[in-house]
Amino acid sequence: MTIATLVDHWRRFTDSDLLYSFTxxxxxxxxxxxxxxxxxxxxxxxxxxxxxxxDIATLDLMDSELPPVWEEDGDPRFLLGTDTQxxxxxxxxxxxxxxxLLVGFASVILATVVGVFxxxxxxxxxxxxxxxxxxxxxxxxxxxxxxxALLINGVLRGMLPTEYHQDVAIFVLIMAIGxxxxxxxxxxxxxxxxxxxxxxxxxxxxxxxxxxxAIMLRHVLPNVMGPVLVISTINLGMAVxxxxxxSFLGVGMPPTEPSLGTLIRIGNEYLFSGIxxxxxFPSVTLALLVLAVNLLxxxxxxxxNPKLR
Amino acid sequence: xxxxxxxxxxxxxxxxxxxxxxxxxxxxxxxDPVDSLSLEDATAQDRIELRQRLxxxxxxxxxxxxxxxxxxxxxxxxxxxxRRPVKALLAERLPATLELVLVAATLALVVGVPxxxxxxxxxxxxxxxxxxxxxxxxxxxxxxxxxxxxxLVFSVYLNWLPSFGRGDTVDLGWWTTGFLTxxxxxxxxxxxxxxxxxxxxxxxxLVRSEMxxxxxxxxxxxxxxxxxxxxxxxxxxxxxxxxxxxxTIFGLQLGGLIAFAIITETVFQWPGMGxxxxxxxxxxxxxVMAAYLVxxxxxFVVINTSVDLLYAFxxxxxxxxxxxxxxxxx
Numbered sequence: 001m002t003i004a005t006l007v008d009h010w011r012r013f014t015d016s017d018l019l020y021s022f023t024x025x026x027x028x029x030x031x032x033x034x035x036x037x038x039x040x041x042x043x044x045x046x047x048x049x050x051x052x053x054x055d056i057a058t059l060d061l062m063d064s065e066l067p068p069v070w071e072e073d074g075d076p077r078f079l080l081g082t083d084t085q086x087x088x089x090x091x092x093x094x095x096x097x098x099x100x101l102l103v104g105f106a107s108v109i110l111a112t113v114v115g116v117f118x119x120x121x122x123x124x125x126x127x128x129x130x131x132x133x134x135x136x137x138x139x140x141x142x143x144x145x146x147x148x149a150l151l152i153n154g155v156l157r158g159m160l161p162t163e164y165h166q167d168v169a170i171f172v173l174i175m176a177i178g179x180x181x182x183x184x185x186x187x188x189x190x191x192x193x194x195x196x197x198x199x200x201x202x203x204x205x206x207x208x209x210x211x212x213x214a215i216m217l218r219h220v221l222p223n224v225m226g227p228v229l230v231i232s233t234i235n236l237g238m239a240v241x242x243x244x245x246x247s248f249l250g251v252g253m254p255p256t257e258p259s260l261g262t263l264i265r266i267g268n269e270y271l272f273s274g275i276x277x278x279x280x281f282p283s284v285t286l287a288l289l290v291l292a293v294n295l296l297x298x299x300x301x302x303x304x305n306p307k308l309r
Numbered sequence: 310x311x312x313x314x315x316x317x318x319x320x321x322x323x324x325x326x327x328x329x330x331x332x333x334x335x336x337x338x339x340x341d342p343v344d345s346l347s348l349e350d351a352t353a354q355d356r357i358e359l360r361q362r363l364x365x366x367x368x369x370x371x372x373x374x375x376x377x378x379x380x381x382x383x384x385x386x387x388x389x390x391x392r393r394p395v396k397a398l399l400a401e402r403l404p405a406t407l408e409l410v411l412v413a414a415t416l417a418l419v420v421g422v423p424x425x426x427x428x429x430x431x432x433x434x435x436x437x438x439x440x441x442x443x444x445x446x447x448x449x450x451x452x453x454x455x456x457x458x459x460x461l462v463f464s465v466y467l468n469w470l471p472s473f474g475r476g477d478t479v480d481l482g483w484w485t486t487g488f489l490t491x492x493x494x495x496x497x498x499x500x501x502x503x504x505x506x507x508x509x510x511x512x513x514x515l516v517r518s519e520m521x522x523x524x525x526x527x528x529x530x531x532x533x534x535x536x537x538x539x540x541x542x543x544x545x546x547x548x549x550x551x552x553x554x555x556x557t558i559f560g561l562q563l564g565g566l567i568a569f570a571i572i573t574e575t576v577f578q579w580p581g582m583g584x585x586x587x588x589x590x591x592x593x594x595x596x597v598m599a600a601y602l603v604x605x606x607x608x609f610v611v612i613n614t615s616v617d618l619l620y621a622f623x624x625x626x627x628x629x630x631x632x633x634x635x636x637x638x639x
Contacts, residue, residue: 146569154589155339245572248453250575
């Protein structure tokens with residue numbers, strides 16, 4: 001890649017319609033800024049968190065149940081207060097955000113890989129394979145996402161001995177959420193593949209004698225990836241929400257490795273003692289995250305929609 | 310037409326059979342039934358007897374057949390956690406969930422549809438813009454956060470409404486109802502608002518987009534050109550045609566409400582089927598999980614099939630995106 005091509009790419013980007021529609025919408029810019037801030041805080045959590053909420057040695061029970069710093073008994077060491085075990089709420093949120101985002105991204109990647117694979121297979125091979133995959137997809141789609149995720153989670157946990165539950169919770173969660181959301185990818189990629197299959201370059205490749213797998217991966221795949229990006233953005237919001245819901249219900253991340261959903265569940269139990277900060281701040285963070293992702297997803301979908309240009 | 314009906318019903322049976330198979334595999338092979346059902350001090354002889362009584366050594370097909378036969382009678386064995394028949398547990402909890410779902414669905418319809426119509430007819434009004442923003446937040450906010458906020462405001466601060474349980478219920482034979490007592494009704498309010506809010510927002514957006522599309526059609530223009538009053542055009546013609554896809558999606562959503570009820574019941578400690586299911590998943594109480602799966606699948610399959618068949622009668626052109634209606638991203 002020469003400097004000239006790099007400069008050319010950059011210029012094409014700055015001149016693009018996409019960037020223009022992005023800069024036009026204040027809401028989208030705000031959402032993007034919020035999202036970048038959240039990502040950065042989550043990524044740098046181990047370094048920027050003021051305390052380590054998981055190191056029991058640093059916890060002093062005299063510091064428990066302190067309200068946020070702007071309230072009467074607030075302590076400037078704990079900006080957003082502490083919970084009943086003297087864990088700093090701000091640090092817990094940063095680490096929880098990190099885990100929530102980790103699970104969210106990992107499950108989206110899993111769903112994308114599985115969904116794109118089955119979509120390509122279904123569209124390219126056709127016949128019985130196609131019918132079988134689409135039948136499974138239809139059945140999966142007729143059940144609510146949360147139920148499917150709960151079920152896969154329950155089954156996977158049932159297959160593992162109880163001692164390992166806490167250690168592998170994150171993997172079980174990623175698999176449960178990923179295997180729930182692959183269907184949408186499969187359907188979209190399948191219809192795109194069907195369109196591409198009729199085009200001449202595919203037929204030419206087949207005549208030359210390229211193996212079907214090679215054609216699928218090297219030629220068809222790059223051309224069907226467009227809508228996948230849009231689906232992924234919206235899927236991220238849903239994955240984070242699903243993970244938070246599962247954790248809130250008690251079948252997600254355990255309290256030793258809490259995600260935002262787990263924090264909300266723990267905080268919920270103290271709501272009646274008047275300790276509102278343990279539950280409100282994680283909830284606000286979660287809501288902000290999902291809202292920002294949804295807004296960005298909406299913008300991306302409208303910007304990439306050929307019908308609206 | 311007849312071929313379509315037959316095919317659709319056949320498909321429904323196939324799905325139920327597949328679900329039954331999954332439920333059976335879970336039921337039989339997840340965890341050890343003998344271990345979970347026998348007492349702590351059971352001897353080896355007791356275990357062998359239990360094994361024979363449960364027929365755990367019979368061939369797979371025989372066991373599956375027995376499972377399906379029992380399932381059609383409603384017998385799903387004994388819960389590992391409660392040591393009571395699953396059938397009794399479900400029967401106790403079913404009225405609670407159904408009442409909650411009924412009130413939430415009614416709420417969503419009664420509030421969502423008129424608001425949707427209003428925002429469609431006055432798209433640029435201030436109230437409409439406010440409703441649009443509120444609905445976006447409503448869809449992004451996790452449902453349990455809404456529930457917690459409701460509890461915080463109405464239970465903790467204002468102390469108007471209870472935050473857990475069903476209140477006092479009245480036994481009507483096999484059904485227990487909360488409608489006939491004041492505390493029962495009070496206990497119903499917050500959970501049904503939380504459950505219905507998501508559907509309300511969805512319905513509102515749906516009615517709005519459908520109605521705006523209908524208002525752009527030619528026959529509406531013609532009706533106006535004929536001189537019909539706004540009221541006749543909007544409600545006599547546009548609304549009727551909007552309602553068909555709306556009713557369909559709403560029907561499909563009913564199943565989703567039963568699933569979302571799981572979350573609502575957990576937040577409000579509502580003694581319904583969803584709460585039972587969550588406790589079962591936590592405890593890995595497989596008979597209850599399998600029974601819930603089969604029961605809920607039955608409800609879904611019946612609703613989906615009825616809606617599809619109804620649609621085939623009304624308008625074969627219209628197709629519903631079932632994925633979007635069930636909370637899958639699209």
